Each structure stands twice: as C-alpha cells, then as structure tokens.
Amino acid sequence: MMASGAILAPFVPRLVERYGPRLPIVGGQILMAASFIGLAFVPANVPIWTLSLVMIPVGLTAGFINPPVSAVLLNHVDGHLAGTASGVYNSSRQIGGALAIAAFGALLTGPGPLIDGMRSCMVIAAVLVLVTACAGLALGADQRRRR
Numbered sequence: 001m002m003a004s005g006a007i008l009a010p011f012v013p014r015l016v017e018r019y020g021p022r023l024p025i026v027g028g029q030i031l032m033a034a035s036f037i038g039l040a041f042v043p044a045n046v047p048i049w050t051l052s053l054v055m056i057p058v059g060l061t062a063g064f065i066n067p068p069v070s071a072v073l074l075n076h077v078d079g080h081l082a083g084t085a086s087g088v089y090n091s092s093r094q095i096g097g098a099l100a101i102a103a104f105g106a107l108l109t110g111p112g113p114l115i116d117g118m119r120s121c122m123v124i125a126a127v128l129v130l131v132t133a134c135a136g137l138a139l140g141a142d143q144r145r146r147r
Helices: 002-008 012-019 022-040 048-075 079-108 114-136 138-146
Strands: none
Touching (some): 022 114, 114 138
16 A cells, blocks of 8 residues: 555656646545445455455555645745644644544444444545545635635
C-alpha cells in the first residue's frame, strides 16, 4: 500500500499545479471511501491476493491526499510559523491515527464475530472520509477568493 503512494509522489505535484489541490484531495478521499466500502463487503473466505488487490487503492490515496494537504496548510501560514504548523499537522495526523486504531480495535473485539466488527469499521471509516471530502470541496472556493 505504501509503495503505491511513493510511486505517485512525483506525479501529484503536477496534478496540483494543473488543477489545484481540491482534485487530488477530494478525489483521493472518494477513492479511499470506495475502497473502504469494497473492503466492508469482501467475503470472509476471499483469497489473500484478492484482498491485496482491493487494498491497493487505499495505499494510493495517501499519495493523493497528504502532499496537497501539507502544501495547502503551509501556503496559508506565515513563513515563520511553517515549522510549527507542519509539526501540529503531523502530530494531529498521528494522534488521529492512534485514536482510530483504539476505536476500531474496540469495535473489532466487540461481542459479535470479527468479520462484523471489521465491516462496521470499514463503513464508519468510509463515512468519516466522505465527510472530510465534503470539507475538501471548500478548497476551490477558498482558492478563488484569495486570487
């Protein structure tokens, strides 16, 4: 998953330069949500290679989302605050990831079968990502107002 994000790294800045940050951010989030929904409905007895193929788009989304979000953040703070803003952003990503692991781990160890907990986690993650994609739609309006 991470290798696919690294492969995209050289291409995403060109995409952002041509279309702005909203397309890769929102598009990446929609792809991520669709991948989570796909994972939610994968049968429990699916071969590992099929599961791996379904997970590839999740890895791709990191390359689409993270660099443009960092760029938008750093373009909207004064230069002397760039280090602080970057540190807060990266720390909040790590804290959010840790909280998600804790919350989803609790769902996975719930009273029902593991597969039911996994499906619940994937659907919840998809909904949360779609909410942030809606927030990302505001990027285009913000960029036009600043020009």
